[in-house]
Amino acid sequence: MTREERIVATFVELADTMVEPFDVIEFLHRLVERSMELMDCAEVGLLLANAAGSLQVMASSSERSEALELLQSRNEEGPCFECYRGSRLVFGEDLAAEADRWPTFAAAAVQNGIKSVHAIPMRVHGRTIGALNLFRAEPGRLAERDVPLGQGMADIAAVALIQERAMRETRGVVQQLQGALNSRVLIEQAKGVLAERGQVSVDAAFVSMRRYARAHNNQLSDVARDVIDGRLGAAALAELSPGAASRARP
Amino acid sequence: MSVVLRAMADAGSGGSSSMIDRVCAAAVELLSLSGAGLSLMVDGQLRGTAGVCEEGIAVVQELQLTLGEGPCVDAWRSMEPVLEADLADPARGRWPAFAHAGVQAGVRAVFAFPLQLGAVGLGVLALYRDRPAPLGDEELALGLVLAEVATQTILGLQAGAPAEQLHVLLADEPAHWAEIHQATGMVSAQLAVSLDEAFVRLRSHAFANDRALREVAGDIVARRLRLAAPA
Numbered sequence: 001m002t003r004e005e006r007i008v009a010t011f012v013e014l015a016d017t018m019v020e021p022f023d024v025i026e027f028l029h030r031l032v033e034r035s036m037e038l039m040d041c042a043e044v045g046l047l048l049a050n051a052a053g054s055l056q057v058m059a060s061s062s063e064r065s066e067a068l069e070l071l072q073s074r075n076e077e078g079p080c081f082e083c084y085r086g087s088r089l090v091f092g093e094d095l096a097a098e099a100d101r102w103p104t105f106a107a108a109a110v111q112n113g114i115k116s117v118h119a120i121p122m123r124v125h126g127r128t129i130g131a132l133n134l135f136r137a138e139p140g141r142l143a144e145r146d147v148p149l150g151q152g153m154a155d156i157a158a159v160a161l162i163q164e165r166a167m168r169e170t171r172g173v174v175q176q177l178q179g180a181l182n183s184r185v186l187i188e189q190a191k192g193v194l195a196e197r198g199q200v201s202v203d204a205a206f207v208s209m210r211r212y213a214r215a216h217n218n219q220l221s222d223v224a225r226d227v228i229d230g231r232l233g234a235a236a237l238a239e240l241s242p243g244a245a246s247r248a249r250p
Numbered sequence: 251m252s253v254v255l256r257a258m259a260d261a262g263s264g265g266s267s268s269m270i271d272r273v274c275a276a277a278v279e280l281l282s283l284s285g286a287g288l289s290l291m292v293d294g295q296l297r298g299t300a301g302v303c304e305e306g307i308a309v310v311q312e313l314q315l316t317l318g319e320g321p322c323v324d325a326w327r328s329m330e331p332v333l334e335a336d337l338a339d340p341a342r343g344r345w346p347a348f349a350h351a352g353v354q355a356g357v358r359a360v361f362a363f364p365l366q367l368g369a370v371g372l373g374v375l376a377l378y379r380d381r382p383a384p385l386g387d388e389e390l391a392l393g394l395v396l397a398e399v400a401t402q403t404i405l406g407l408q409a410g411a412p413a414e415q416l417h418v419l420l421a422d423e424p425a426h427w428a429e430i431h432q433a434t435g436m437v438s439a440q441l442a443v444s445l446d447e448a449f450v451r452l453r454s455h456a457f458a459n460d461r462a463l464r465e466v467a468g469d470i471v472a473r474r475l476r477l478a479a480p481a
């Protein structure tokens with residue numbers, strides 16, 4: 001395959017994995033792997049900002065690059081950290097000469113055989129969410145033809161992550177919707193069960209359930225479930241609030 | 251899409267109707283219907299009615315709950331639109347009980363579109379006509395768009411709801427809706443059977459006596475009626 005064909009195949013492969021069920025970790029690992037194959041670099045790592053804004057290592061081509069990424073997120077120092085913070089490309093063309101700029105990172109990198117680094121911001125809709133980092137064993141800039149490709153890989157990672165987040169949020173709303181729909185039915189059914197067992201009106205049954213839930217700091221739907229399953233009887237509910245049934249009658 | 255949005259805007263200009271009502275109203279307007287209704291479902295069971303347009307439709311929607319059959323149930327199960335251009339056509343016996351009762355209630359054609367998100371079904375948008383007439387290709391496409399708009403509207407509303415609660419605009423049932431479930435609970439305690447079993451008994455009693463489920467439920471909650479224990 002020519003380089004161009006390999007690039008196209010990679011983008012198709014990555015797009016293929018962006019459907020449900022979407023395994024984000026598997027996706028990022030594959031992206032890191034393919035970046036290694038396609039571009040002139042020794043290691044690749046991907047950092048992502050968490051909700052608190054601190055960077056976390058999401059995928060790494062080896063232990064060596066993972067250690068270098070961790071070092072940067074822990075010390076908040078290094079090209080990847082700078083790239084994320086400033087939302088711009090950051091080059092470290094000769095790390096052996098960058099001890100002033102990144103004291104801990106540069107030393108650790110050189111010790112691990114990394115001579116240069118190229119950090120690309122991952123951006124979506126003007127927001128920077130992380131950085132893709134290409135580590136090289138030789139000093140110097142990334143090959144000219146690899147620069148746009150690196151940005152393309154960072155972009156596709158960003159899009160995938162945002163899409164996954166949206167899917168997750170929607171799934172949460174769906175679950176919440178179904179939970180709420182079920183709870184409402186459950187509460188009405190429990191009213192009926194309790195009204196029958198305690199020989200009170202459904203309104204009175206509801207008042208005692210609500211009172212019990214408040215007194216025990218429980219969700220009303222949990223109390224309803226306990227009533228239905230027989231774990232919570234009419235006596236236990238009435239005991240807590242003697243006269244609740246009669247007061248509830250209009 | 252723009253046609254749907256314009257119709258929804260028109261439907262809202264008259265008063266303060268909710269987004270959900272507007273989807274139904276837009277459907278009625280665009281597809282020359284006699285009514286439309288949005289049902290919310292979980293695990294194939296009707297869990298609520300979010301919006302109904304035109305009188306009488308609530309009865310037809312409830313019929314499907316009473317009978318446990320009908321286009322909404324099928325659309326939810328198959329995750330595909332269920333199109334019935336003539337309920338009175340004896341050659342099509344998909345839902346004998348529902349078809350008979352539906353026609354009596356003035357419905358001749360029904361088109362049910364699942365509200366789905368990936369593999370999850372949220373409910374069904376049901377469109378009704380009081381005359382037998384199939385949906386044209388363009389109308390079918392509009393129906394699909396309306397179902398998508400309804401799905402997004404429901405999710406948008408629920409995203410803003412307090413935790414563990416249903417958004418108030420999605421909880422739009424008539425008062426007797428609660429009584430059906432209360433009666434289910436009472437029957438379950440009376441006969442010492444599961445809630446599912448109690449609901450089946452409630453439903454069969456209504457069907458066997460040719461009564462609406464809500465009437466039977468009302469009688470049970472008021473303790474005017476007690477179902478016989480199983481033999």
